[in-house]
Amino acid sequence: MAGFRAATPDQAAFLAELVDAGKLIATRVPGIYGRSGAFEDVATAVAALVTAAAAPETPERMAFPPVLPRHDLESVGYLKSFPHLAGSIFGFDGGEADAAEQYERASRHHPWDEHQAMTDLVLTPAACYPVYPAIAARGPLPAGGITVDAGSAYVFRHEPSGDPARMQMFHQREIVRIGEPEVVASWRDTWRDRAVELLGSLQLAVSLDLATDPFFGRSGRMLAASQREQALKFEVVVDIAGPEPTAVASFNYHQDHFASVYGIELADGSEAHTACLGFGLERITLALFRTHGLDASAWPAAVRERLW
Amino acid sequence: MTDDIRQLIKEFGRLPVDVDTLATDADLYQAGMSSHASVNLMLAIEDHFDVEFPDRMLTRGVFESIDAIAAALTELGVQVPA
Numbered sequence: 001m002a003g004f005r006a007a008t009p010d011q012a013a014f015l016a017e018l019v020d021a022g023k024l025i026a027t028r029v030p031g032i033y034g035r036s037g038a039f040e041d042v043a044t045a046v047a048a049l050v051t052a053a054a055a056p057e058t059p060e061r062m063a064f065p066p067v068l069p070r071h072d073l074e075s076v077g078y079l080k081s082f083p084h085l086a087g088s089i090f091g092f093d094g095g096e097a098d099a100a101e102q103y104e105r106a107s108r109h110h111p112w113d114e115h116q117a118m119t120d121l122v123l124t125p126a127a128c129y130p131v132y133p134a135i136a137a138r139g140p141l142p143a144g145g146i147t148v149d150a151g152s153a154y155v156f157r158h159e160p161s162g163d164p165a166r167m168q169m170f171h172q173r174e175i176v177r178i179g180e181p182e183v184v185a186s187w188r189d190t191w192r193d194r195a196v197e198l199l200g201s202l203q204l205a206v207s208l209d210l211a212t213d214p215f216f217g218r219s220g221r222m223l224a225a226s227q228r229e230q231a232l233k234f235e236v237v238v239d240i241a242g243p244e245p246t247a248v249a250s251f252n253y254h255q256d257h258f259a260s261v262y263g264i265e266l267a268d269g270s271e272a273h274t275a276c277l278g279f280g281l282e283r284i285t286l287a288l289f290r291t292h293g294l295d296a297s298a299w300p301a302a303v304r305e306r307l308w
Numbered sequence: 309m310t311d312d313i314r315q316l317i318k319e320f321g322r323l324p325v326d327v328d329t330l331a332t333d334a335d336l337y338q339a340g341m342s343s344h345a346s347v348n349l350m351l352a353i354e355d356h357f358d359v360e361f362p363d364r365m366l367t368r369g370v371f372e373s374i375d376a377i378a379a380a381l382t383e384l385g386v387q388v389p390a
Contacts, residue, residue, distance in 0.1 A: 077344060080344070081344075218361075218363075218366065219347040219350070219351065221363055221366045222343075222346070222347050222350055222366040222367070222368075222371075223343055223344070223347055225366055225367045225368060226343040226346065226367070226368040227343070229367065229368045229369075230368070256342075257342070257344075260342075
């Protein structure tokens with residue numbers, strides 16, 4: 001399997017525990033799991049906490065399906081920065097004989113990609129991606145910019161792993177800020193601190209780290225160094241399954257990257273800046289199960305009160 | 309060497325200013341070079357001078373000015389034409 005990252009003993013043991021307890025439902029593919037009702041109850045409650053924390057900003061709500069126009073992925077340079085993580089949707093393109101051949105090969109579980117062609121869709125890699133073209137299409141921003149609550153969409157990263165905290169498809173609870181550079185930067189910083197408090201209130205032993213995106217290759221090393229030097233990305237991390245702590249939320253200042261791609265302008269015609277924050281709902285849920293145990297009814301009262 | 313570097317910055321740096329007017333110690337990022345453009349510039353420089361920057365040189369600082377790039381190339385053994 002291309003790029004499969006094997007689980008550490010601790011990760012494998014935690015995954016087995018989650019599956020045995022019926023929290024996660026295993027499929028044939030690592031990183032793709034069904035979620036039980038008990039798991040969903042926690043993830044939904046965490047998402048609601050984020051919604052409540054964002055409410056004073058009265059964000060505009062948007063929700064998008066977990067697929068993105070291929071053109072948008074191409075425009076933002078995703079295939080340059082993260083070619084290894086992208087998931088592209090192909091569809092059948094052939095005649096009846098081709099279909100018969102495809103079916104025959106597929107029935108034997110042999111490769112059947114010969115009569116497949118790219119569609120104009122890819123899997124959404126980050127929940128905020130559809131927001132930028134949607135905002136750009138409206139023309140210049142109102143004074144003060146805009147805050148968009150992008151909901152909790154499924155996103156995809158092609159990185160099969162035996163670590164239950166490294167899913168290939170998972171929910172990002174994202175909020176996006178678009179506006180003047182200084183407004184956007186300070187919004188990112190405010191949320192960074194708010195998130196530490198919010199996750200700390202669930203009695204998770206979180207800490208804040210300067211972080212980089214998993215950019216691809218040698219160019220990627222330079223992009224990561226540049227991102228770190230400019231302190232553009234922060235993550236809240238917590239121990240889930242060893243050896244390293246796992247990022248459960250990230251706070252990203254894109255400067256003019258998305259605004260320049262789509263031409264998002266401030267009220268005065270100058271270029272906007274953007275930032276986004278994402279809470280990984282499955283990872284936070286896993287951190288709660290790991291920290292407080294698999295039976296949510298036995299969690300500390302203060303944690304339960306915060307969630308329910 | 310600086311003329312070649314300046315030419316590559318023109319082609320790959322996507323600067324909103326006239327590259328010919330930049331001093332050799334001018335900050336290219338201040339002049340508007342994006343991180344993505346700096347990566348393209350890095351690859352173009354490697355190609356042009358037939359060198360490979362080691363990981364420790366894949367930083368923002370190394371590509372910050374014409375002088376900084378020239379210093380890195382000199383360190384990698386690129387000869388300055390007499």
